[in-house]
Amino acid sequence: MNHKWNGTLDVTERHLTMAEWNDLIDYKLEHNGSDGGAVINLHRDDTRTFDAICIGGGAGGRFGSAYLRARKGRQLVIDRWPFLGGSCPHQACVPHHLFSEAARELDLMRWFSNKLWFPDFTDKRASILELVKVFLAGRGTAHAFMNWQSKEQLDMEYILNASAFVVDEHTVEVGGERFQAKNIILGTGATTVLPDIPGTDLKGVYDFASLVEELDYEPTRCVIIGGSKVAIEYGSFFQAAGCPTTIVSRSPLMKTASLHHVDEDLRLYVVDGMRKRGMTIFEGAEPVAIQGKTRVEQVIFRDADGVEQCLPCDFVFIGTGERPNSEHYREVLGVAVGGRGEILVNKKMQTNVPNVFAIGDLIGPPMEMFKARKGGMTAARNIMGEPYEFDWQDYPDFLHSTYEVTWVGLSEAEARDRYKNIAIIQMPPKGIRNDEIPLPCAEGSMLYAFMIPELSGFQKAVVDADSRRMLGFHHVGFGAKDAFQYLDHLMRRPGGITVDEMGEMNELFLNPEHFIQLSRLRAGNESLRDL
C-alpha cells in the first residue's frame, strides 16, 4: 500500500487543511488494524518533561491539554482513534443530537400529517439506517476540526491512532517509545454495560456505539432494555421514525438514580408524551432473555406483577447505562475504584495515586460533557500549581424525547421538603389544563400551540417565598436548553438570584421559557403566591 496517509505520519511541521484532516482520518479509520500507523504531532525539540500526559483525547483530555498549554505547561495527549474529541462526535452526543433533531421533525410530520403543507405521513417510515449513514458520512468534519483546532489554535502535542500503555505514574509507552511526564491524566471513558441475560450477543442487539458502527438493516420493531437517558432519547427517535418501540425498564422512567432533581410534573408530561406518541413503556420490569435463532426475534421480561411476557422484535437496543473503563488502571497503577468501576477522585481530580488524575466518564456519573471538560481544566490547573476544586455533583441537566427537556436546581417536592414557604410559577398554571392554554410556547411549539395546544410544553419555576430566591427551573418544550446554563450560574453564585432580580431582566419575547416575565408579574408582591 502506498497511500499518502499510509503508515506512521509525523504532521508536526505540516499545517493540514480541514479537507486533508478529513481525508486522513477517513483513511485511518477505514484501514484500522491493517494500517495502525500513528499520527504524530510532537515538538521533539522541546526538551521539557511533559507536565502531563493525557491518556484519552476525548473532551476531558482535550480541554485539560488546552488549559495546560494556556498555562504554559507542556502536555501530550494520546488517543487510540485518529482524531481528538473522543466518543462524543464519533458515537455519542453528536449522533444523539442528530437523531433527536430528526425525532422532533418526524414528530411534527406525524401530528401534522395531511395538515397545512405537511404530506400524508400516516404509515410513512423514515429510514433509521439511512440517517445512520448520513451521520457516518459527515462525522469526519467534526473530527477534522478538533485535530485542526488542537494543533493550529491550541498548540497541543498529540499522538493519535495509537494505544498508550501506562507503565507507571510517570511513564507511558506508545508504539514502542516511552514518554516521561510529571503527571498522568486518565480519561478513557466508559462502555455500555450489557444486562446479564442470555442473548445479548445475538445479531440485532445494539447500543448507541454499535448502532452507528454496525447497523446494516432497517429495524421494524424495537425493544429497548433499560430506562437510561439514552433509552428515552433513542427510543423517541425510533418511534418517531415509524419503528414501534417498547421500553422495558426496572425503574420508572426519569426516576433512575443517575437523574437527580427531576420534577414529577415535568416527568409526567414527558413520559405521558412518549405514550401519547405510541411508545409502550413497562416500568418495574425485569429483562429475562433476548431470544432468536441467528438474530433477535423476541425479548422475554417479567412485568411489574411478576408475569413473564414476550415482545417480538427485530431490533434490541441496550439502554442500561455505562461502566467506566477502569480495570487496566486499577491493575497497573493501583488506583482506587468504587463499586461501579468508577475511579475515585477528589475535587482536584486526584486519584489515590500521587500524580495520577482521572476525569470524564472514567470517574462515574454524571457522564456529561461539562464534567469531562471541566475535569480536564481542573486537573490542568492543579498540575500547573493553581489549587482549584470542581464540584460536579450539582449541575443543570437535560434529555430529549421529541421535546427538549431541561432542568436545574430543586424539584417542587425537594423544595417543599427543605423550605417552609414555596411559591410555584408555572405554565399552564395549576388548575388549567394543557389543552386550555398553549403555554409555554415560542419557536418550535407555535404550530402545536395553534393546532394541538396540549403538545406545546410545560414549565415550572420553584421559588423560596421567604428569601425570594429561585430554587429550581424546569422546562419541556424547545429552545430553552441554552438558557439553563446561565440560570445554573445565576442560582449558584453567592446570594443566588431572586424573583425580583429575574423580573428586572430584559426578556426576548416570545422567549421559549417565560421565567423572566412571569417573575415580574409576582416580583412586586411582598408575600409571594403561586402563579
Add this chain to the structure above:
Amino acid sequence: MNHKWNGTLDVTERHLTMAEWNDLIDYKLEHNGSDGGAVINLHRDDTRTFDAICIGGGAGGRFGSAYLRARKGRQLVIDRWPFLGGSCPHQACVPHHLFSEAARELDLMRWFSNKLWFPDFTDKRASILELVKVFLAGRGTAHAFMNWQSKEQLDMEYILNASAFVVDEHTVEVGGERFQAKNIILGTGATTVLPDIPGTDLKGVYDFASLVEELDYEPTRCVIIGGSKVAIEYGSFFQAAGCPTTIVSRSPLMKTASLHHVDEDLRLYVVDGMRKRGMTIFEGAEPVAIQGKTRVEQVIFRDADGVEQCLPCDFVFIGTGERPNSEHYREVLGVAVGGRGEILVNKKMQTNVPNVFAIGDLIGPPMEMFKARKGGMTAARNIMGEPYEFDWQDYPDFLHSTYEVTWVGLSEAEARDRYKNIAIIQMPPKGIRNDEIPLPCAEGSMLYAFMIPELSGFQKAVVDADSRRMLGFHHVGFGAKDAFQYLDHLMRRPGGITVDEMGEMNELFLNPEHFIQLSRLRAGNESLRDL
C-alpha cells in the same frame, strides 16, 4: 339579539372559565360595532381613588397594572379590544412567531426536498392564507388566558371593549362614566406608517396587522416596501412558503437606525442566507408608486443607481416601521412629543405633564416587549412611591429570517473602536469557511450540519482582552435566543462577566451556542488570542 354575551357585561362577581372567556371574546370581536357593550370587572365597593388608570391594556398596561396591584395600589385598565394583551397576541408578536416557525420548517422542507423522509417540495407552495386562518382560529386562547389571569391571579380591575377618553390628567371617561385617578398611564401603541407614495390604498397592500385581519386570497408574488425587522421576518416566511418575494429597502438590511449593535459578519450571514433562499433584495432603493387598476399589479421603485424599475406582484407588504399613536394625547393633555411622534418620557416614564406617564410603543423605539412590560412596571413603582429608573436604550435584540438571529452588547467593529485589545471567539473561526465546519450547531441545525454544513449558522463572542470582560455575543442559528436574556444580565451587572467566569460555567452540550466551552479553551491564557 339575545346572545348571552350581548350588551354590557359586568363580570366582576363571575369567575369565567377559559372556554367562557374564549367564547365571550369571539362574540365581542365578531359583533364589534353592532354590539360594543363593554366587559366590566370593577370593584365598585372599593372606595379608594385609583392610583392609576392605564389607557391601553397591552403588555405595558397589563404589567403596570399587575405591579400596582402587587404594591397594594388600585388601578383600572381600559382597552378598546375585548381582551387584555394588546396587539401582541392579536396581530403582532404571536402571529409573527407562528409565521417564523413556519418559515423555519418550510425552509427545511425545501433544502431537504426528496432527501431522507422529506417529500418532494420543489414546486410546492404552502398556503399563507391558510396559516393566517389557523392563527385567527387560535388566537382567542391567548386572549382568554390574559383576561383570566389578570382577574383571577393578578386581581386587576378592567373595562374592555370600550373606548377611553382622557378628559384631563386625573379624569378618564368610558361609556359615559367618568373615573378619577391620581395618575394616568398612556400605552396605546403605534401604527404602521404607510410610505408617502401613490397606491397604498389599493387592494392587496398589507401591513402585519391588516395581513391577519383582511387577507382573503393566496398571494403569489410579493413586494415588500421597507427594510424593518418586520420586512425581514415576514419576507422570509412568504419566500419559504413559495411566494417569491422582493424587498425594496432604503437602507441596507439590518443597517437601519432602529437596529443597534448589529455585527457585520452576522449581518452578512443573515442577508446572504436570505438571497441564497431566492429572495431578491434591493438596498438603497426608493419606492415610487404602487400601481394597479383595482388591486396591486406592480411596484415602481428607483434603484441605487437612480434607475426606475418595475416589479410585477399581486401582494405588497409594508415594512417601513411604525409611528406612535400620540396625536390625541398631545392635543388633550399637551404631552410633549418628539420628531417621530413619540411621547417624550424620562427614565421614570414620566411625561412633561405631572401625573401622566407613557409607556410601550407610544414612547418610540425600540418597540419591543421587554420595554413595554418593564415600562409599565417602572411607572407603577414610581406611582407607588418607589423611585425607580429604567434605561431601555441597551438591550438584547433578535429577529427571525428562517434562522433565529440574536445579539447583545457590542459588535466587533464597535468594540475595536472603543477598546485597544479585542479577542474574537467565533464559529466557524476566521479563516475557515462555513462549508468546512458545520459549527455552531445543535438542535435545529444538526440536519444542515450533516448534509449542508454551510447552513448550520454563525456565532461570535467579542472579548476585551485587557479586562477579560465579554463585550458582545452574536448568534445565527436556532435555540440560543433564550440564553441571551441572561447573557445580557451577566454583561450588565457590576463587573460584567469575564471570559474566565464563562469558562467555569456548566454547559449543556450540545448547546446551540458554544460560548461557555470556547471561553474555557481560552480562559487559561494570560494573553487572550482569537479562537
